[in-house]
Amino acid sequence: MKRASPATPKTTFVDPLADVLRPGQSIELLKELHILTRDGKLNQDSRRKLKQVFHLCQFIEPLLDEVLGRQDTLTLADHGAGKSYLGFILYDLFLKARPGAHIYGIETRDELVEKSRDLAIRLGFDRMSFLNETVAESITAETLPAQIDIVTALHACNTATDDAIRFALAKQARHIVLVPCCQAEVAAVLRKHKNESFGKTPLSEIWRHPIHTREFGSQLTNVLRCLQLESHGYQITVTELVGWEHSMKNELIIATQTGSPRKNARDRLQQILQELNLQELETRFLGPQ
Numbered sequence: 001m002k003r004a005s006p007a008t009p010k011t012t013f014v015d016p017l018a019d020v021l022r023p024g025q026s027i028e029l030l031k032e033l034h035i036l037t038r039d040g041k042l043n044q045d046s047r048r049k050l051k052q053v054f055h056l057c058q059f060i061e062p063l064l065d066e067v068l069g070r071q072d073t074l075t076l077a078d079h080g081a082g083k084s085y086l087g088f089i090l091y092d093l094f095l096k097a098r099p100g101a102h103i104y105g106i107e108t109r110d111e112l113v114e115k116s117r118d119l120a121i122r123l124g125f126d127r128m129s130f131l132n133e134t135v136a137e138s139i140t141a142e143t144l145p146a147q148i149d150i151v152t153a154l155h156a157c158n159t160a161t162d163d164a165i166r167f168a169l170a171k172q173a174r175h176i177v178l179v180p181c182c183q184a185e186v187a188a189v190l191r192k193h194k195n196e197s198f199g200k201t202p203l204s205e206i207w208r209h210p211i212h213t214r215e216f217g218s219q220l221t222n223v224l225r226c227l228q229l230e231s232h233g234y235q236i237t238v239t240e241l242v243g244w245e246h247s248m249k250n251e252l253i254i255a256t257q258t259g260s261p262r263k264n265a266r267d268r269l270q271q272i273l274q275e276l277n278l279q280e281l282e283t284r285f286l287g288p289q
């Protein structure tokens with residue numbers, strides 16, 4: 001009997017986008033955000049950017065589910081939204097089919113706000129709004145609800161992250177997601193009181209050299225932010241946004257309101273400010289006296 005010759009393997013088409021795109025994801029949106037080219041291709045840079053945004057989304061999706069598991073509505077405010085990559089992708093992947101969900105993007109650059117408004121209209125993402133205001137101004141903006149469930153701030157410049165924390169506290173946010181940018185304020189105050197600190201504490205060696213002042217200032221800022229949030233009843237997770245190669249700043253802080261402030265957080269915060277000659281930052285981290 002004649003043996004059947006082995007079947008020649010069929011060339012199966014491998015969709016080059018299959019490993020990065022999610023089912024149901026809007027190709028139109030990715031083109032508009034210039035993640036895909038006009039003819040639907042993805043270059044290496046965009047592939048990386050998209051993977052990074054998805055990686056962050058993996059942390060945010062359970063927070064959306066948690067809120068929508070308890071109630072039918074969800075409000076999310078994204079501060080320093082830029083082109084609103086994050087807001088658009090969250091809406092597209094998780095909130096398109098949830099009629100009670102609304103995303104607010106807050107951004108100071110008018111042209112970015114205009115572009116985002118225009119894009120939301122074109123895509124029919126009608127539960128996205130964009131405010132052309134600073135984070136600080138948005139705390140009292142009448143166009144925003146009194147309560148916001150989730151607050152995000154991704155590389156919001158300098159003290160905009162601190163304003164986003166104030167916003168979250170004022171709006172009684174359930175969850176806060178921060179990827180801080182460089183904050184220069186704490187380093188500037190460390191620098192200002194350097195001589196005084198030398199006489200006061202050997203710890204001042206930690207920020208004696210200018211590069212160390214900047215780096216320590218930056219790390220200390222996030223430590224103070226965490227204590228501030230814990231003193232207001234948030235439980236904190238601090239982790240690294242792996243693969244965030246386009247930026248040196250890849251610290252991810254996720255805070256969830258538990259209703260029970262960590263007992264010594266406020267005292268510790270106050271003691272650190274005192275020990276490091278940073279008392280003038282009490283209003284920033286401890287609130288108005």
Ligand SMILES: C[S@@+](CC[C@H](N)C(=O)[O-])C[C@H]1O[C@@H](n2cnc3c(N)ncnc32)[C@H](O)[C@@H]1O
Pocket residue numbers: 079080081082083084085106107108109112133134135136153154155156157160
């Ligand atoms: C580095 S970009 C990040 C954009 C976006 N979140 C992202 O990760 O792609 C920072 C954005 O924050 C905006 N911004 C800076 N300070 C702000 C403030 N005080 N209030 C609102 N937006 C601010 C800037 O205009 C800029 O678009």
